[in-house]
Amino acid sequence: MLINTSNNPVTTIATILAAIGALHWGLIGLCGFNLVSFLFGELTSLTKIVYILVGASGLYVLLTLAKLLVSPSVGSVK
Numbered sequence: 001m002l003i004n005t006s007n008n009p010v011t012t013i014a015t016i017l018a019a020i021g022a023l024h025w026g027l028i029g030l031c032g033f034n035l036v037s038f039l040f041g042e043l044t045s046l047t048k049i050v051y052i053l054v055g056a057s058g059l060y061v062l063l064t065l066a067k068l069l070v071s072p073s074v075g076s077v078k
Contacts (some may be wrong), residue, residue: 017057
């Protein structure tokens with residue numbers, strides 16, 4: 001399990017938003033329930049902003065994970 005140990009608030013917020021987005025898609029897949037539309041309305045400006053923020057957060061977390069996986073670990077022995 002990956003745990004966010006970063007002191008960077010952008011990484012922390014992005015991780016939280018990506019997790020919320022994953023739960024949202026889980027609700028849609030399991031129950032057909034769109035929580036964002038329920039809370040903010042069908043494709044209102046606020047709904048679009050939420051979707052954009054969650055999508056950008058997912059991309060940020062994915063790129064951060066890729067960077068982490070590609071970079072050599074600090075404690076590796078050569």
